[in-house]
Amino acid sequence: MTRHLMACALIACLLAAPARAQAPTDPELRRLAAAIENGLRPSVAKPGVEVPSWTLQQRMAHYKVPGVAIAIVKDGRLAYAAGYGVREAGGADAVDADTLFSVGSVSKMITAATSLRLVAQGRLELDRDVNGYLKSWRIPQAPGIADPKVSLRMLLSHTSGLSVHGFEDYLPGEPLPSLVQTLDGVAPAKNQPIRLQRTPGARSEYSGGGIMVAQQLIEDVAGQPLDAVARGQVFEPLGMRRSTFQDPLQAGRDNIAKAHDRNGALAALPRGWESFPEQAASGLWTSAHDLGAFVGALIRSYRGEGGLLPQSLTIEMMTEVSPGTRGLGPELLGSGRARRFTHNGDNENYHAVIEGYPETGYGFAILTNGKNAKGLRGEIRNAISDALADGVKPLIRPIALELGAPVQAAYAGSYRLDPALPMDVRGALADGFDYPSLQVRVADGTLVVDLPGGPTAASLLPLSPSRFAAPGLNVELEFHRNAHGAVHAVSASVGSARAYYRRETASAASLGRGL
Template sequence: MNATTIHNMKTAKHRPLCAELLGSALGFALLTFAGTAAAATALEDASTRTALATGLRPTVLHAGEALPHWSLQERMAHHHVPGVAIAVLRDGQVVHSVGYGTREAGTHDPVDGDTLFSVGSVSKIVTAATTLRLVADGKLALDRDVNTYLKSWQIIASPKAPHPMVTLRMLMSHTAGLGVHGFADYLPGEAMPTLLQILDGKAPAKNDPVRLVHPPGERGDYSGGGVMVEQLVLEETTGLPLESIARMQVFDPLRMRRSTFANPLPASAGNIAKAHDGNGAVTALPRGWQSFPEQAASGLWSSANDLGAFVAGVIGSYRGNGNFLPRPIATQMMTEVSPSWHGLGPRLDGAGTTRIFHHGGSNDSYRAWIEGYLETGDGFVILTNGENGGALSTEIRNALSDAVGRGVNPPVRAIALDLQEPAYADYAGTFVIDSAVPMDHRRALADFFDIEALEVKVADGEVRVGVAGRNRTSQMLPLTPNRFVSPDIDSLELEFHRNAQGRVNALSIEHGAARAHYTRRE
């Protein structure tokens, strides 16, 4: 119906009848839409419940291994994780939010969609969104030297970076060259450091000083320390603590009413998932949860409902149907900053309808995961309150990915291969990193797989790989006669290169779009 038709109906002699007919039509349309939306939501809810009832699985299956079809409850028991909260999104809306198990082992206190969990490094993505809101308001610039914002502390020169210029873009994408990967938790009763004590590594801080270890922009090197510099920029620019800034810029706009950067978290917050060790026993007593003074990097407390709203808000901005962030800034947030795996905060993978952003969180007793499908609006949040929650979260993610049905994160099936045949003997040897491969190609491998020399062993029908000079090795499972996958590190694959003379002279390590090349040591 175009504007002219509507105008004619409004000015017709039989306006009351036309208005009545129009009202009836609109009412029928709204009822039909509501019914369709409700049916779609019910369908998605049923799909999610089925996935969690029968769809948990490992990422890599051994040759001949059947898909196990685990239930969430049996895997929670297997991993000794008492409580889990999950939110699922479809087309940019949360369609399923529920808790499983208990907030504390041995009690009947249920987890629900509003239960608070420590979410570890997922904090970094919420901090990045806080920063980007201020960038959108013109109060911060992505490519300005952050030392020009800082008053009480400065990034200082190092032998590798005698004239450093570090920007917010670098801090958020982990390309700033700063050290301190992560931080230790603080038990009840332990003194907590200030932000400046964290940055300088002074007691009671437990970390090393945050200093440059690479020239800015040279490589992607994950740095919780760099995100703490980002926090200082936020606080010194606004004159407010991070908790207040995030509430104004993120929590209130997205109605994240349960989320907070407060540490230690007060018991008055209520409905808190307590911390549990690897055996499923409550820890961090007497309170039952640790503190995380490194707020911007790992100190957020949030719920499945709140983080579902956050994922939806970011996706909506990227797709141009939300106003949380301007679309051009959301697009920058979701574009890799070379040579990193990260955009402005999140990690990024895939293309087209399989384009996703994601990030995990890992404090001592809590594991978290968020993931969003940028083109379709699908996504999910997984929160756990046990030390073994990382393995459980991976299995849940596999089930939810399968339920989404976009082909992201499919099961990887190894093949049967007789590795005792003589043809595979020359896989063994020492292989040295080819430093001529640009960091733009090495990407995340330059961070978590920064190994100068690999030792490959072929024995007892297995290919095993480890750091040269050390005894510890990991089995690699065959996918083809010359390509192998790690059952321990998701998406990590190894390919042996046999040259035209029939000799294995090199191998490649791949992780998503990242690739490192190793040549045989003569």
């Protein structure tokens, strides 16, 4: 069968497949389930254009994603979990609430909870130098960093200064590295050595490498592999009977969602899924039922209603560690009733997310088995936000405003990052939007921004005469015009994080480009 015919067959299968779940009896949950199945929408809509509303099956077919599993948490407890589609394209085995998915970096949340259980038991301290615990491997000294001390708090909040953002997947048959080989970047590990590259605690910088150090810490202190420690500390107390850090996942396990490439074809043959030897950072296999139970337990712990962790320690977990915006594991967003903890997970052909709202008690988990599923995950997320009416994922609708050539020309130019802005203010932008300069220009009547060494040019969508969304970059840009009418700076923001770029003169811009 040609790749085109395979894709067509997959689309036909998805459009024909009914939802694989019995409707919940609770009216609120029925409304949420209906939104998930019939209320997906885009994140951005053009002015004056009706916002489309899609079914989950339509968008699964659009993105060529065979299977999705979703859990909903209400009042801090798993209330509903369901599967949609199939485990393997062209097959008849339905996804259900117990189907196993790889969940990528959502693994870091289980690793964080496991280590915090050890803290609660007095076996670890949050702020002690981890080299005082490590036995099998130690963080090496680094040139230019005198007497570095890395703590568990730093490892979990991505402020440790350690290198290696993420890790590659391993195909069936490829040799797998040991934990120490991963830490030292020695073959068959595919990553560079995990080493200090900045002063610990000075900057927020996402480090899967730091989480692998946390795995070594857990194993050295507990005297057991991570899977055994997580099983005793998290999986068994919460009834997460399907979850495992076992790697590679053994084919003897049943009900596994297989990996699919961007064309919707089965990947990682002959087995049908990759290996993820970096267990603590990206190696968790779990189900919607289990992840929903985990999110609910964290909400209850935060509210002092039992769960998994002492309330005081859960509050520390859910408090930003400066200069970043992450807590001890989760990304933290919003305030008041919209206060939430979240974590995405992205392996090669699996995408997942969890999110919890301690004030309202709601939460959810989304698991998928297709390479294109990031877009689908976002659209499901939009539907849940609309149904909860929480306002945290509003539709981005640019204003219908013709700025005109003179105004656009006033914004065009070169801007350079002001390094005097404290890291506490830059927060997550010091990692996710770490560019020393921006170039704004006009192309086909639209403002676009170019980033040095970054992604391709991003179009700016006007939200006001001076504020623009850049959805592809996950930031908003605001141009600053002074009392003399001159545009002298632009700031980038996401959540509470903010970076400030001063406009360069023509001569300064030329010097900055080495001209």
